[in-house]
Amino acid sequence: MLLWRGDKNKNLNFWKNKNMASSTNISDWKKRGQIDYFPLFVPLWLSFNAWFKDWGIAKDVPQGSNERDYILKLKEICDGSNKTFSELSNFLKSESLQSQNFKTHLAGFAQSLESVSLRNNSVKISFRDAWISGQGENKVFENLFETPRSGVSTIKLTNNVAFKDDYSFIYKALIENLYQVRCLLFHGELEASEPNHRVIKNAYLVLNDLTNNF
Numbered sequence: 001m002l003l004w005r006g007d008k009n010k011n012l013n014f015w016k017n018k019n020m021a022s023s024t025n026i027s028d029w030k031k032r033g034q035i036d037y038f039p040l041f042v043p044l045w046l047s048f049n050a051w052f053k054d055w056g057i058a059k060d061v062p063q064g065s066n067e068r069d070y071i072l073k074l075k076e077i078c079d080g081s082n083k084t085f086s087e088l089s090n091f092l093k094s095e096s097l098q099s100q101n102f103k104t105h106l107a108g109f110a111q112s113l114e115s116v117s118l119r120n121n122s123v124k125i126s127f128r129d130a131w132i133s134g135q136g137e138n139k140v141f142e143n144l145f146e147t148p149r150s151g152v153s154t155i156k157l158t159n160n161v162a163f164k165d166d167y168s169f170i171y172k173a174l175i176e177n178l179y180q181v182r183c184l185l186f187h188g189e190l191e192a193s194e195p196n197h198r199v200i201k202n203a204y205l206v207l208n209d210l211t212n213n214f
Contacts, residue, residue, distance in 0.1 A: 037201040038185070038192065044204060045182050048211055055083070071179045075133065078168040084210045088174070089167050091209065092155055102209045106174070107161035109202035110145070113177065116195045118184060125180045127163070130173035144173050178203055 049067070056070040057063060059077065078085045091102040110127040118125040127144040134140045146154045146164045153165035163170055181203050184190040190200075 035201075037197060037204045041182075041185065041200050041204045041207075044207055044211070045178075045186075047214065048207060051083075051211070051214055067179075071175060072135075074175050075172040078171055083213075084175075085167075085171050087210050087213065088171050092167060092170070098209075102206070103157040105202055105205035105209060106170075107157035109174075109177070109199070109206050110157075110161060110163075112195070112198040112202050116199060118181070118190075118196075118199070120180045120183050120189075123180065125177050125184075127173050127177065130169075131176045131180075132169060132172045142169055142173065144170060174206065178207055 052070050052074055056065070056073050059073055059081075061069055061073050074082065074084070080086055088102075091099045093099075113126050114128065123131055123139075129141050130144055132140045132142045142164075144163045146152065146162050148154050148156065148162050154162040155165050155170070156162045181190075181199060185200065190196055
């Protein structure tokens with residue numbers, strides 16, 4: 001027989017409050033255990049920045065040039081002398097586990113950008129209307145998404161996402177979108193929302209894959 005000591009309602013409230021406190025602790029600690037990709041993206045980009053500045057100087061980008069100049073040079077040279085382009089090409093050609101992970105991360109980046117509406121200086125950050133080349137009024141945009149169908153060559157990233165079979169276009173779109181996301185984050189213009197966190201998470205994962213051999 002269960003004996004209640006003192007007021008029965010007080011005992012019930014005690015156990016109710018205790019259970020609520022446990023639930024709050026569980027939720028709070030669970031949140032603290034999640035990876036925050038906002039701060040993680042910053043040092044990863046700085047590493048990439050240091051690499052492409054060394055690489056760019058070797059490609060005759062004048063010292064003292066701004067970051068945009070180096071990004072333009074990266075997008076211009078899509079061959080074996082560009083280490084990150086070679087990495088992307090190898091990932092897209094291969095069916096290894098590492099390559100499959102990269103394709104999943106790239107698809108995730110593309111899809112996360114589709115779920116938000118991010119712009120930087122009026123340019124929409126997207127693979128559906130990706131800034132491939134040119135500047136100012138001469139910008140050239142391209143839709144990288146492709147629906148697999150007979151007679152059309154595509155690159156399947158996941159069951160739900162396929163891109164046009166053009167490594168240089170994919171690389172140029174990826175580098176541009178990473179840079180545009182970087183600009184919003186570094187300049188404090190990116191709201192710390194969950195959809196934006198998914199964008200940064202996938203941007204981090206893709207960039208980490210590309211620079212894994214640095």
